[in-house]
Amino acid sequence: MTDVPADRLILDAVELDDADFSGRDLKYAGVVNGSTLTRCDFSRSKFTSGSLGAGYETSTFVECVFDRCTMKDLSPGRATFVNCSFRDVKIRNFFCHTAQFVDCTFTGRIRKAIFSARPTATTRNLGRDRNEYRGNDFSGARLEDTSFRGGIDLDLQRLPEGSEYLIVRNAGDVLERAVEYVAAWSEEDLRQDALIKLGVLGSNVEGGQRDLFVNREFLGAAADRLTALLSAP
Incomplete structure (x- = not known):
């Protein structure tokens, strides 16, 4: 030393x-x-x-x-x-x-x-x-x-x-479906923000991560709706 x-x-x-x-x-x-x-x-x-x-x-x-x-x-x-x-x-x-x-x-x-x-x-x-x-x-x-x-x-x-966390299993497939749903939302600001969040998560999947650990806070204003989509089997 x-x-x-x-x-x-x-x-x-x-x-x-x-x-x-x-x-x-x-x-x-x-x-x-x-x-x-x-x-x-x-x-x-x-x-x-x-x-x-x-x-x-x-x-x-x-x-x-x-x-x-x-x-x-x-x-x-x-x-x-x-x-x-x-x-x-x-x-x-x-x-x-x-x-x-x-x-x-x-x-x-x-x-x-x-x-x-x-x-x-x-x-x-x-x-x-x-x-x-x-x-x-x-x-x-x-x-x-x-x-x-x-x-x-x-x-x-x-x-x-806890309620503040979410694990997304087989995230590639789940995110693909979620993007399709979100793209049809009528609220433009909410839709754009949600698509950005999903894009960030998608980049982690592209980087090799199969399952995602997500802070619900990260999901922003649409956290409840996105959580429902990302939790769907």
């Missing part, structure tokens, strides 16, 4: 077991170049920028604890998280295009996040063409403006339930 100010954390190509980083107020955090962290404690820390998987080699977190953390504008980067705990967190702007999560638990609030099984086309030397997502428990989290993309199997995750 490099000698850096207290509000910065740089872990470059390290292997650490049982390290304590809890309660830190970090203006920048960088876990870099294939670092491996096992049972490390980041609980109650605040992250405001940086990456947990910077560099070209994948960094790995095993049984690490991020409970009660606040993460804003923190990139997961090229990181693999295995059996990690994210309980009672506040996460915002968390875009996981090259990260993997296996057997992790999330509670708290996650806002503006993307979890994707398909790595972005711009990545190099990742060593895989799929990101692994299985055994993760989101059931105790509040997911806002959060999507699962790129072919994540929703049946291999535990997702939150």
